[in-house]
Amino acid sequence: MDFRTRKRLNLIKNYIFGWTLSFIYLCIVRGVGTIEVGSFDPGLLYSVLISLILGPICGVISGGAQIITLERVYRKTSIQKLLILRVIYGVIFIWTLILLAYFICITYLDLKTDLMEFAFDEGSLPVYLYIxxxxIFFTMLTLIDLMLGPRNLGKLLQGKFYYPHEEERIFMFLDLQSSTQLAEKLGHIKYSMLIQDCFNDLSVVIENEAAVYQYVGDEVILTWKLKDGLRKHNCIQAYFNYNNQLLKRKAYYEEKYNCLPFFKAGVNSGIVTVTEVGSIKKEIAYHGDTLNTAARIQGKCNHFQQGILISETLKMQLFPNSFLIEEMGNIPLRGKMEEVTIYAVSEKIAVSQTSVQ
Incomplete structure (x- = not known):
C-alpha cells in the first residue's frame, strides 16, 4: 500500500471516529435530562445504537468527499463554484442521513410514519444544524492539519512543541531555476500563477512521504523524519519524481507560460531543534545548522551545473542502488568555518533534463 493510499485511509478513519463520537455526544445531550419535542423518541440506548451505525457511514461519505475536494476540485474551480458545490453536497449529505435513519427506524424500531413527516419532524431542525x-468543523480541522503538517495539530494541542526539543531530520531546499528572469518575462500575476501550478504539482512527493515545512516565495522546503527519508531513498527519489511530473506537464506549461519550470535542490540531514513559535500567528519551527547547510548546498547547484546536491552526512547514510553519486569536492559554504564535501546525484536511467540548463 503506497503512502498516498495510507494517508487517505487514515483520513477516513479519523472521520469515522469523529462522526461516531459526535453522534453519541448528540444522543447523550438530547437523551439525558431533556424532553424530546419531536414525535419520535427512540430513547438513549437505541439512539446510541443508531449512532454506531450512522457514524461509520457518515465518516466514509464525509471523508471521501473531503479527499475528492482536496485532490480533484479545490484548485480546479472558482471559489463561487466551490461554495455552490459545498451547498449541494450539504443537501445531499443531509438527505442521505435522513434516508438511512428512516430505513433503520422503520426496519428495527417499527416506526409508523412516512418519510416526509420523519424528515421534517419538529425536533429535526436542530439535528440538521448540528450535523x-x-x-464544517471537521473540514476546518483537516485544512488546519494540512497547514501545520501531518499529525502536527494533535502534537500542538498536546503541547509537545511548547518546549524546544531535538529531532533528527532530512531537509530539502527546492528553488525554481531562473526565477528572476521568469518573473520579469511573465509579470507578477502570471508568475504567481506559475508558482501555484508548480507547487500544486509538488503533491507528487506525497508518494515519498515528504512533508512541506515552508513555502518561501518561489522556494519550498521539504522535510522527512530520518527513517522516513532514508526508506526507499525517499529524500532523493522525491526530487526526481517532482521534476519528472513537471516534464509530464511540459505541454501545459509551455502553452500557458511559454517555459518549462525546473527546480534545483540541496539536501542535508542532521539534528534540528523543533518548537512552537509566535503569539499572533502560531507556527512549528525548525532551527539549526542542518537547515542552513542545506540552503547553502542548494545555492551551489548553479556553480556545478547540477540539479540536486547532497551533503556528505546524508551520502554516508544512503545505500543507493538506483542513483549515480559523484563527489564535487570540498567547498566553503557561506557562514561555515569548515569546508563541506558535497555530492551530485543523478538517475542511472537517463531522464531528459537532469541537470540545470
Missing part, C-alpha cells in the same frame, strides 16, 4: 456544524 452541518460538525461537518
Amino acid at each position: 452541518i456544524t460538525v461537518d
